Amino acid sequence: MLRVLQETDVNAICEINKEALGYSFSPEDTASQLAKLSQDSHHFLLGYEDAANHVLLGYAHAEVYESLYSKAGFNILALAVLPQAQGQGIGKSLLKGLDQEAKRRGYGFIRLNSADHRLGAHAFYEKVGYTCDKVQKRFIRIF
Template sequence: MVTIKELESDSLVALSELYAELINKSTDINKLEEVFKIIKADSHYILLGAYRGEELLGSVMGIICHDLVGECKPFMVIENVVVSSRARRQGVGNKLMTAMEEMAHERGCWYIILVSGEQRKEAHIFYESLGYREEKVEGYRKHLSSH
């Protein structure tokens, strides 16, 4: 049985392994631990894990953002959605995303936004199955080389 709960520091090594699957590159575990402490102290961040017993199968991060437009309702940005290759197509991602959506509702969010790499076609099908729709917008990213 898969349970969804907030991720704690004892799962950080397993989380870094999941992120290696996501980005095909290792994550500096020392930096991950430092930033995890910052995230845990900030109520705008939600970091969920999907567990089978003690095994971390997947994770998702949500960030609550305040808005100054219209009714000034907050919205959520979802990042770093990952499910282990060993656990895909077993409902793990669905449970993670459903739990995050419930948290967005609880916090009064107007909408949820996420981006996914153009090449991740299977992920796009998954997001659409959950009710996310591609909107005709352009996404831009600028990597800062000084960081």
């Protein structure tokens, strides 16, 4: 079932990030970010919980995407499902939840970036109605 992410989800989020995305981020830092972002209306944090045992199996994190060249929309920062729970419709449910929230807010689109080597993810996004409209490189400056 879909629900908003909660403080009690921190360890599960860390596990999902590591197993599904390959990111290691401490529980303390995850808790801090979750507390901050949960209070920010420009961020939407949605979880998928197994209804029987109340275990978080996946989550989506979207932020408001606004620019001077488009209407407002959502930018998906994370969509992650535990590998052992993939293929059960959880990612699709999370995206439907984002669709509903975006429409409720009057947004015109949802966008996301996906690394070029994540071919399985690309096939999934296309299967659920997303189209690839450009290929680009990301540049970052770390301090």
